[in-house]
Amino acid sequence: xxxxxxxxxxxxxxxxxxxxxxxxxxxxxxxxxxxxxxxxxxxxxxxxxxxxxxxxxxxxxxxxxxxxxxxxxxxxxxxxxxxxxxxxxxxxxxxxxxxxxxxxxxxxxxxxxxxxxxxxxxxxxxxxxxxxxxxxxxxxxxxxxxxxxxxxxxxxxxxxxxxxxxxxxxxxxxxxxxxxxxxxxxxxxxxxxxxxxxxxxxxxxxxxxxxxxxxxxxxxxxxxxxxxxxxxxxxxxxxxxxxxxxxxxxxxxxxxxxxxxxxxxxxxxxxxxxxxxxxxxxxxxxxxxxxxxxxxxxxxxxxxxxxxx
Amino acid sequence: xxxxxxxxxxxxxxxxxxxxxxxxxxxxxxxxxxxxxxxxxxxxxxxxxxxxxxxxxxxxxxxxxxxxxxxxxxxxxxxxxxxxxxxxxxxxxxxxxxxxxxxxxxxxxxxxxxxxxxxxxxxxxxxxxxxxxxxxxxxxxxxxxxxxxxxxxxxxxxxxxxxxxxxxxxxxxxxxxxxxxxxxxxxxxxxxxxxxxxxxxxxxxxxxxxxxxxxxxxxxxxxxxxxxxxxxxxxxxxxxxxxxxxxxxxxxxxxxxxxxxxxxxxxxxxxxxxxxxxxxxxxxxxxxxxx
Numbered sequence: 299x300x301x302x303x304x305x306x307x308x309x310x311x312x313x314x315x316x317x318x319x320x321x322x323x324x325x326x327x328x329x330x331x332x333x334x335x336x337x338x339x340x341x342x343x344x345x346x347x348x349x350x351x352x353x354x355x356x357x358x359x360x361x362x363x364x365x366x367x368x369x370x371x372x373x374x375x376x377x378x379x380x381x382x383x384x385x386x387x388x389x390x391x392x393x394x395x396x397x398x399x400x401x402x403x404x405x406x407x408x409x410x411x412x413x414x415x416x417x418x419x420x421x422x423x424x425x426x427x428x429x430x431x432x433x434x435x436x437x438x439x440x441x442x443x444x445x446x447x448x449x450x451x452x453x454x455x456x457x458x459x460x461x462x463x464x465x466x467x468x469x470x471x472x473x474x475x476x477x478x479x480x481x482x483x484x485x486x487x488x489x490x491x492x493x494x495x496x497x498x499x500x501x502x503x504x505x506x507x508x509x510x511x512x513x514x515x516x517x518x519x520x521x522x523x524x525x526x527x528x529x530x531x532x533x534x535x536x537x538x539x540x541x542x543x544x545x546x547x548x549x550x551x552x553x554x555x556x557x558x559x560x561x562x563x564x565x566x567x568x569x570x571x572x573x574x575x576x577x578x579x580x581x582x583x584x585x586x587x588x589x590x591x592x593x594x595x596x597x598x599x600x601x602x603x604x605x606x607x
Numbered sequence: 608x609x610x611x612x613x614x615x616x617x618x619x620x621x622x623x624x625x626x627x628x629x630x631x632x633x634x635x636x637x638x639x640x641x642x643x644x645x646x647x648x649x650x651x652x653x654x655x656x657x658x659x660x661x662x663x664x665x666x667x668x669x670x671x672x673x674x675x676x677x678x679x680x681x682x683x684x685x686x687x688x689x690x691x692x693x694x695x696x697x698x699x700x701x702x703x704x705x706x707x708x709x710x711x712x713x714x715x716x717x718x719x720x721x722x723x724x725x726x727x728x729x730x731x732x733x734x735x736x737x738x739x740x741x742x743x744x745x746x747x748x749x750x751x752x753x754x755x756x757x758x759x760x761x762x763x764x765x766x767x768x769x770x771x772x773x774x775x776x777x778x779x780x781x782x783x784x785x786x787x788x789x790x791x792x793x794x795x796x797x798x799x800x801x802x803x804x805x806x807x808x809x810x811x812x813x814x815x816x817x818x819x820x821x822x823x824x825x826x827x828x829x830x831x832x833x834x835x836x837x838x839x840x841x842x843x844x845x846x847x848x849x850x851x852x853x854x855x856x857x858x859x860x861x862x863x864x865x866x867x868x869x870x871x872x873x874x875x876x877x878x879x880x881x882x883x884x885x886x887x888x889x890x891x892x893x894x895x896x897x898x
Contacts, residue, residue, distance in 0.1 A: 327662075327677070328661075328662055328675070328676070328677040328691075329662070329674075329675040329676075329677045329678050330662065330677050330678055330679050330681075353691065354661075354742050354743075356675070373740065374740055374741050374742055374743070375739050375740040375741065375742035376739060376740065377739035377740075377742075379638060379674075379675040379676075379739075380638070380674035380675045380678070380863075384737075384739065387737060388736070388737045391723075391734065391737040392733075392734065392735065392736070392737055401732075403722070403740055403741070404741070405741040405742070405743065405744075405745035405746045405749075406661060406691065406695065406741065406742050406743040406746060407692070407695035407696075407699070407743065407745075407746040408745075408746075410690075410691050410692035410695055411692065413692075414692050425699065426699050426749060426750060426788060426789065426790050427695075427699070427745055427746045427749045427750065428745055428749070429749065429775075429787040429788045429789055430772070430775045430778045430783065430784065430787030430788075430789060431741075431745055431772050431773060431774065431775055432722070432731075432771045432772045432773065433722075433741065433745065433773070436731050436771075450785075450788035451787065451788035452788065479682075479688070480664075480679055480681075480682040480688055481660075481662035481663050481664060481677045481679075481681055481682050481688065482662070482663045482688060482689060482690040482691065483662060483663065483677065483690065483691050484690060484691050484692055485690070486690050487690070487692060516690075536678060536679045537679075538679045538682060538683075542679065543674055543675075543678055543679070544878070545674065545861075545863075545881060546875065546876045546877060546878045546880075546881045547876075547878070549875050549876045550876045553876065586878055589878075589882050593882070593885070593886070594679060596889065597669075597670065597679075597680070597683055598679065598683050598684075
C-alpha cells in the first residue's frame with residue numbers, strides 16, 4: 299500500500315522546499331490576503347534571483363525587492379497603495395540598489411489573462427486592453443495582431459506558468475481545498491497556472507466543513523502541493539472576516555523605506571532578528587492583532603453554515 | 608438640499624465627480640478620491656449605481672472608503688465578490704458605463720503616464736522617477752464607456768505629450784482610439800484642484816471648461832504645456848452640498864483620502880490613535896444603515 303505523505307507543512311518547510319534561487323514565483327491576491335509572512339520567510343531564507351510574477355503588489359513586493367530577493371518582475375503595479383510611494387522599487391529601478399530589476403509590464407487585466415491562459419493550458423489569450431499604449435512598445439511579448447476573423451486589432455499576452463505560487467485563503471482542509479471570502483483577485487487562475495502551489499490559511503478545517511459550502515472553494519486540492527496554517531499571515535495587510543489593514547504599521551515600514559539604511563534596519567528588526575512568524579506575531583503584540591480582528595468582525599462575519607439533523 | 612458655505616478643493620472635486628455618477632451607471636472605480644466620489648454618489652442621488660472594484664468586489668455597502676481597490680471593505684455587504692479577471696472581462700464586454708481613474712502625468716489628448724518620468728537623459732529602463740505602473744488604469748480607460756480622470760494640476764504634470772503612454776486618452780487625436788481597436792469612448796473630464804477640463808468633440812484636445820473660485824485662466828495656462836483653449840462660456844462649479852460633505856467626512860474617518868488628516872503627523876504611526884479614531888467614527892455614524 300502506498301503511504302501518502304501529508305501536505306501539511308510548516309511555513310519554513312514550504313518555502314525551503316518550493317522556492318529556489320532563480321525560480322519564478324507568484325503571491326496571490328492584492329492588499330487583502332497578500333501573504334506577507336511568506337515574503338518575510340523568503341527573505342529570512344535568503345532566496346535570490348527570483349522572477350516575481352504578479353498583477354499588483356504592495357508591501358510584499360517592496361520587502362522582497364528591498365531584501366534583494368527579486369531579479370525580475372512581470373507585473374502591472376508595485377506601490378505602497380494607500381500609504382505612499384514604493385521607495386524600495388524606486389531605488390532599485392532608479393539607482394540599482396540593492397540591484398537593478400528587469401521589468402516586463404502589462405496592465406492588471408493583461409496579467410490576469412496571462413494567468414488565465416496558464417490555467418487553461420493555452421499559449422496566449424487576446425484582449426482589447428493595452429492597445430495604443432507604450433506597454434506594447436516596450437514589451438515585445440505583447441503582440442498586437444489584426445483579429446484573424448476579420449476585424450480590429452487585438453493584443454495577445456503569453457501564458458504565465460510560475461514555478462511556484464503561494465496563496466493565502468481564509469480556510470482550507472489538509473488536502474488543500476481552499477475557500478476564499480471577500481476579494482478573490484486572480485487566485486483561482488494563479489493556482490491552476492503555477493507548477494507548485496502552497497496554500498497558507500488562517501485555519502485548517504475538516505473536509506466535511508468544505509463540503510457544506512462547495513461554491514466557496516476557489517482552489518481544489520488537485521492544484522495544491524502543500525498546506526500551511528499561518529494565522530495573521532498577511533499582517534499588516536488584511537483578510538476579510540479575520541482582520542483589518544494595519545495602516546500605522548504600513549506607514550512605519552514606508553517611513554523606514556525612505557532611506558536604504560532605514561529599510562535595512564527595518565528588515566533586521568522585523569525579519570532577520572525574528573526566528574519565524576510566531577516571533578513576529580509576538581513582537582507586533584497579540585493585543586494589537588486582536589483589535590485588528592475585532593475591527594473586522596464589527597463589520598463583516600463569514601456566514602456560519604448551520605446543518606440540520 | 609443646501610450648499611455648504613465652506614469646503615475644500617478635494618471636497619469640490621469629489622462632489623463634481625459624484626454628480627457625474629448616474630443612478631443607472633455601473634462604475635469601475637480607482638484608488639483615492641474616486642473611491643470617495645463613488646460611495647457618496649451611492650449614498651445620495653444614485654442608490655442604484657453599482658460600484659465595481661478591481662479586486663472583484665461588486666456593489667459593496669461599506670462604512671468607510673476602502674483604502675485600496677482590494678481592501679476588505681471592497682467586498683463588505685457586496686452583491687457579488689468575483690475574481691479580478693471576471694470584473695475586467697465584464698468591462699471589456701461592455702457592462703461598465705463609467706470609469707474613474709487617477710493620474711500622475713497627462714497630455715493634451717488625455718493620455719496618462721503612471722509608469723516613469725524619464726528626466727533629462729533618462730529612459731524607460733533608466734528613469735529619473737519610477738511610478739507604480741498601470742495597475743488597472745489602462746484597462747479602465749481602454750474599455751469603460753465614459754471616463755473621468757482625477758488628478759493634481761501640478762507644475763510639469765500637464766504636458767504636450769506624455770513620455771510613456773500608460774493609459775490611453777485619445778492617443779494622437781481624432782480616430783486614433785478606433786484605429787488602435789479600443790472599445791471605450793475615451794475621457795470626458797479631467798478634474799483637478801483648480802479647474803475642470805473637458806475634450807473638444809472634433810479635435811479631441813483638452814480645453815478649460817470650468818474654473819474654481821479664485822483661480823484665473825492665466826494661472827491654469829501657466830501650468831499647462833500646450834496652447835490651452837478656453838471654453839467660450841466658462842461654467843461655474845456647483846458647490847458641494849452639506850450632505851455630501853457630511854458623508855465625505857464620515858466615509859473617510861481618518862481624513863487620509865480627503866487630505867484633512869485627523870491624526871497629527873507625529874501620531875501617524877501610532878496604532879492606538881488610529882484604532883480609537885476609527886472605532887469612534889464607526890460608532891457615531893449610521894450612514895451604513897441609510898443606504
